[in-house]
Amino acid sequence: MPAPPWSKPSGFAPYEAMADPLADAAIQCLIEHQLRPGQDTVTELNRLHRKARLSPQQRAALEAFFHHVESPPDWVDWEAVGRGQRLMAMQALPVSASFLVGGLIESYTAPGIARILAETGRLSHSTARRIFETGQMVFDCAVEGNLAPGRMGHRTLLRVRLLHAFVRHHASRHGVENPINQAEMAFTLGMFNVGVLKGMKRLGLAVSRQATQDYYHLWRTAGYWMGVDEELLPAMVEEAFRLQAQLTDHLQHPDANSRQLAHAVIHALKAKPPFLLSSRALYALSRQLLGADLADRLGFPSSRRWHLALRATAPFVFASGLAQSQSQRLGQGFQSVGLTFGSWALGLGLQGRPADFRVGRKNEA
Numbered sequence: 249m250p251a252p253p254w255s256k257p258s259g260f261a262p263y264e265a266m267a268d269p270l271a272d273a274a275i276q277c278l279i280e281h282q283l284r285p286g287q288d289t290v291t292e293l294n295r296l297h298r299k300a301r302l303s304p305q306q307r308a309a310l311e312a313f314f315h316h317v318e319s320p321p322d323w324v325d326w327e328a329v330g331r332g333q334r335l336m337a338m339q340a341l342p343v344s345a346s347f348l349v350g351g352l353i354e355s356y357t358a359p360g361i362a363r364i365l366a367e368t369g370r371l372s373h374s375t376a377r378r379i380f381e382t383g384q385m386v387f388d389c390a391v392e393g394n395l396a397p398g399r400m401g402h403r404t405l406l407r408v409r410l411l412h413a414f415v416r417h418h419a420s421r422h423g424v425e426n427p428i429n430q431a432e433m434a435f436t437l438g439m440f441n442v443g444v445l446k447g448m449k450r451l452g453l454a455v456s457r458q459a460t461q462d463y464y465h466l467w468r469t470a471g472y473w474m475g476v477d478e479e480l481l482p483a484m485v486e487e488a489f490r491l492q493a494q495l496t497d498h499l500q501h502p503d504a505n506s507r508q509l510a511h512a513v514i515h516a517l518k519a520k521p522p523f524l525l526s527s528r529a530l531y532a533l534s535r536q537l538l539g540a541d542l543a544d545r546l547g548f549p550s551s552r553r554w555h556l557a558l559r560a561t562a563p564f565v566f567a568s569g570l571a572q573s574q575s576q577r578l579g580q581g582f583q584s585v586g587l588t589f590g591s592w593a594l595g596l597g598l599q600g601r602p603a604d605f606r607v608g609r610k611n612e613a
Contacts, residue, residue, distance in 0.1 A: 252479065252482065252487070252491075253479050254479065254480065254491060254494065255490075255494070259494075259498065260431040260494075260495065260498050260499075263429065263430035263431040263434070263477065263479075263480065264426055264429045264430070264431045264432075265426060265429065266429060266430040266477065267413075267416055267426070267427075267428065267429055267430065268409065268412070268413060268416075268428075268430075268433070268475035270309075270312055270313045270316050270475065271313065271409050271410055271412070271413035271475050272413050272416065272417065273309035273312070273313065274293055274309060274310060274313040274410065274413065275289070275410055275413040275414050275417055275607075276309070276417065277293075277296065277302070277306045277309050277310060278292055278293065278296065279417065280306070281296055281300060283607065285606075285607070286606050287606060287607070288407070288604065288606055289406075289407060289410040289411070289414070289605075289606070289607055290403055290406050290407055290410070293310065293313070293314075293410075296310060297310045297311075297314060317397070317402075317406055317473060318397045318398075319397075320396075320397065320469070320472075321472055321478070323483065324469050324472075325465060326396070328461070328462045328465040328466075329395055329462075329465060329466050329469055330392050330393070331458075331459070331462040332459075332462040332463040332464070332465055332466030332467075333389070333390050333391065333392045333394070333395075333466055334392065334579070334583050335455070335459050335462065335463050336386075336389075336390040336463065336466070336586075337390050337391075337582075337583040337584075337586040337587050337590075338572055338579055338582040338583045338586055339448065339453060339569065339582075339586070340390075340522075340585075340586030340587070340589050340590050341522065341586075341589070342447070342448045342451050342453050342565060343386075343444055343448065344383070344522045344523075344590075344593075345447065345451065345523070345533060345537065346443065346444040346445075346446075346447025346448050346450075346451065346537060347386065347439065347440065347443070347444050347447070348379065348383070348513070348517065348522075349513065349514070349517070349523075349530055349533050349534040349537060350439075350443060350444070350446075350447040350534065350537030350538060351438075351439030351440065351443030351444055351447065351537075352379070352382065352439065352513060353509075353510045353513055353534060353538065353546070354439055354443060354500075354538060354542065355435065355436045355439045356502070356505070356506045356509040356510055357499075357500045357501070357502040357506050357510075357542065357545075357546070358432055358435055358499040358500060358501070358506075359501055359502075359503045359505065359506065360426075360427070360429070360432055360499070361428075361432050361435070361436065362502075362503065362505035362506045362509055363424070363505055364415065364419060364424070364427055364428060365505070365509055366505040366508065366509065367419070367424075368415055368418075368419075375512045375513070375515075375516040376516040376517070376520060376597065377597075377598065377599075379513060379516055379517065379597075380594060380597035380598045380603070381598070381603035381605070383590075383593070383594055383597065384404070384594055384598065384602065384603040385404050385405070385408055385603070385605075386440070387590045387591070387594055388400050388401040388404040388405075389401045389404075389405070389466065389467075389470055390586075390587070390590065391587065395466070395469055395470060395473070401470075402473060404603075404605065405470055405473040405474050406473065407604070407605035407606075408474065408605050409473070409474050409475050410605075410607065411605050411606075411607055412428050412433075412475075414607040415427070415428065416428045430476065430477050430480060431480075431495065431498070431499065432499065433474070433475070433476050433480075434471075434476055434477075434480035434481075434491070434495060435492070435495045435496070435499050437467065437470075437471045437474065437476055437480075438488070438491070438492035438495060440467050440470070441463070441464050441466075441467035441468070441471075441485075441488060442464065442485065442488050442489050442492045443492070444463075445460055445463060445464070445485070447537045450536055450537055451536070451537075451561075451562065451565050452561065452562030452563065452564075452565035452566045453565050453566065453569045454566055454569055454570065455569070456573065459573075460485050461484070461485045464485035464488055468481050468482075468483075468488075500542075502542075502545050502546055506546065507546050507547050510546045510547075510548070511546075511547070511548075514527055514530045514531055514534065514548075515527060517530055518530065520596070520597060521592070521593035521596045521597055522589065522590075522593040528549070528551050528554055529551075529554050529557075531543075531548050531549055531550075531551065531554075532550070532551045532554030532555050532557075532558055533554075533558060534548060535548055535550060535555070536555070536558050536559075568582075
């Protein structure tokens, strides 16, 4: 098997110069047709595609975008996606912890990502809401069947993809070089897939090889809809771990923006669902997930009491996961509870205003 392009001496340089041409062209078309703040991008693109007078270049751009987002690649295994979604729902709390105070925070350790978030105000304004909006995207992906074209999770991913293209358009106009590029997109996606898998293991959960592959396949499919280049979507989870390790070595250089955003997440989640924990407990949980070295670089305080308390929960997490894996009925029960729990937490966190990922709102560009 030939070595993947990203493992060659040129490394990630070609991907750092690459954005998402299909989504970028689609957003450019919307802007040329006077996209207004607060409009739903997916709805507006469909309207333009069906009814608007378009130049040949605009029509070609929209047709290319819709062909991509309505045509699953041949490698998608919908049964594996469904199994991955069931795992995510069954392990709702470990997944939430692994992402919200683990992978999400680690994604900010890439200075390019942190700079965009800091300069657009995506986290410095209404921090808690922005976090729960990301949680809404994850929840939409956790419901079985939701990643098929036209379903809720699929539409949510397209809205986020187009929001990224909109931010990229404005950042480029303001002199930011290669904003939200393919290397950064793949690094962020890795926090949803292998980052969460690593986090669950650190919390004490044992996940089988097949379940690990299924969970990764779910996010590989989501990454395709999000516009991540297929060269950065390896087929096997072991290769995905290797890719993420190399991306981390290349991109992870936390700076002042990284630290500001990381602490903002902890303070925004204090005493809020899904954890209802103090900031000291959240810092301890994040340190367990990130590892002491990275947590120290982010300036996260340590707490021996909470460290020991969290370590004491690992056997219970392990036993719960083992019981679910051996009993289909118990697993189905946990899946139902997980989805109910997620819906409850998001309802409280978003205060009854569901995330819509509409572009052009205040502080987004």
